[in-house]
Amino acid sequence: xxxxxxxxxxxxxxxxxxxxxxxxxxxxxxxxxxxxxxxxxxxxxxxxxxxxxxxxxxxxxxxxxxxxxxxxxxxxxxxxxxxxxxxxxxxxxxxxxxxxxxxxxxxxxxxxxxxxxxxxxxxxxxxxxxxxxxxxxxxxxxxxxxxxxxxxxxxxxxxxxxxxxxxxxxxxxxxxxxxxxxxxxxxxxxxxxxxxxxxxxxxxxxxxxxxxxxxxxxxxxxxxxxxxxxxxxxxxxxxxxxxxxxxxxxxxxxxxxxxxxxxxxxxxxxxxxxxxxxxxxxxxxxxx
Ligand code: PAF
Numbered sequence: 001x002x003x004x005x006x007x008x009x010x011x012x013x014x015x016x017x018x019x020x021x022x023x024x025x026x027x028x029x030x031x032x033x034x035x036x037x038x039x040x041x042x043x044x045x046x047x048x049x050x051x052x053x054x055x056x057x058x059x060x061x062x063x064x065x066x067x068x069x070x071x072x073x074x075x076x077x078x079x080x081x082x083x084x085x086x087x088x089x090x091x092x093x094x095x096x097x098x099x100x101x102x103x104x105x106x107x108x109x110x111x112x113x114x115x116x117x118x119x120x121x122x123x124x125x126x127x128x129x130x131x132x133x134x135x136x137x138x139x140x141x142x143x144x145x146x147x148x149x150x151x152x153x154x155x156x157x158x159x160x161x162x163x164x165x166x167x168x169x170x171x172x173x174x175x176x177x178x179x180x181x182x183x184x185x186x187x188x189x190x191x192x193x194x195x196x197x198x199x200x201x202x203x204x205x206x207x208x209x210x211x212x213x214x215x216x217x218x219x220x221x222x223x224x225x226x227x228x229x230x231x232x233x234x235x236x237x238x239x240x241x242x243x244x245x246x247x248x249x250x251x252x253x254x255x256x257x258x259x260x261x262x263x264x265x266x267x268x269x270x271x272x273x274x275x276x277x278x279x280x281x282x283x284x285x286x287x288x
Contacts, residue, residue, distance in 0.1 A: 002088050025053065027045075030055060045174075099134065110163060119247075135147075139169060151177055205239065249281075
């Protein structure tokens with residue numbers, strides 16, 4: 001089984017030893033409950049570094065709903081088993097007190113204004129401050145050469161890129177493509193909240209994004225109208241939509257005049273809150 005370290009000081013020592021031997025070290029931060037999407041992040045990390053650390057920590061500061069935090073699956077032993085077959089050298093599983101030594105209420109917090117607002121930020125107050133705060137801590141404790149995050153959580157990825165750029169942290173942030181089930185549903189730990197019937201309908205989110213992507217790529221100029229239509233399509237498939245938005249891929253800015261876009265959506269299906277996005281690259285400007 002892959003060794004587990006819980007103490008920050010031990011992790012830092014191990015990473016320093018590896019780096020002194022000239023090895024590149026990658027960190028893959030997770031909240032556990034690992035699935036094939038996480039394993040793809042680990043593979044990506046192993047393609048870029050000689051040593052891979054996977055952190056498993058259900059971070060309390062990023063949950064806007066305490067009930068959501070309580071019920072979030074904690075599956076460390078199963079996660080270790082999954083990682084045993086993956087190119088992972090070490091699991092870092094800190095305790096809350098280990099990562100927040102002065103307690104959560106007194107914790108230094110990191111805010112990333114602008115990028116944290118809107119999209120999921122509008123529906124989950126404080127969420128991205130919690131993510132930025134814990135990722136900053138994980139990067140500080142581990143001191144990897146690079147860290148890998150999934151593009152499914154695109155706003156999170158952009159927030160972390162900005163955090164690292166603004167604080168001039170010496171680490172490369174790498175985005176990895178979304179891994180999907182056979183019917184297109186993006187892999188997510190939250191998919192386990194879906195009933196059998198909901199699971200069958202859940203790929204409607206991906207199908208909606210595909211329809212929107214195709215409409216944009218075909219030159220539809222009314223992007224605001226498409227966002228409204230997208231929400232209607234989701235509602236018709238039994239989702240409770242939160243948002244459907246078309247933004248610029250590189251920085252999630254407004255889409256005007258760009259031809260590298262992304263359609264992002266969040267919607268509830270039963271107890272699950274699902275998010276997904278699809279990049280739209282193409283010749284929009286030429287086609288209009
Ligand atoms: O994407 C996640 O699983 C979490 O938000 C992260 C990046 C591990 C921070 O807790």
